[in-house]
Amino acid sequence: MTAFGCVRENEVMELLRQGYWPDACPEELRGHVERCRICSDLVLVTATLKGERKEAMPLARLEAPGALWWRAQLRRRNAAIEKMARPILGAEVFALAMALVFAAAVLVWQAGNWSEWIWDLPRALHLDTLFSPGTMMWVAIPVLATIALISGVVAYMVSEKQ
DSSP states (O other): OOSSOOTTHHHHHHHHHHTOTTTTSOHHHHHHHHHOHHHHHHHHHHHHHHHHHHHHGGGOOOOOHHHHHHHHHHHHHHHHHHHHHHHHHHHHHHHHHHHHHHHHHHHHHTTTTHHHHHHHHHHHTTHHHHTOTTSSHHHHHHHHHHHHHHHHHHHHHHHHHO
């Protein structure tokens, strides 16, 4: 035995690797392992790792190859859709910006007439007949507007999760 290893360590390691330890090894080598700390540690560690491997082998169950393939195809398709959706999102943002610019331009253009136009809007849309004192439209229109707003928010939230 040397300070950094044992001369018989390779022999013990080979017997352990082939599975011959301790049944098919010479009696003299067994005696050496009992006296040599390096060889006894090697036997102990190897036996422990082999035992853990035997216990862990039944636990390592692989999924069916078809399921793995299907998931890979799904990931690839989702990545392609996401890559394709980026320019579409840019186009939507651009269209929204142009609509806001157009609306601002119309408001600036009609700045002098807008107050007359807004005050004349109910008469132009014949809202005076809807909002007569005897009708329930004062209640129905805000309720319908609230339902439409909540429906839009719910549809947005559901589409974001997908």
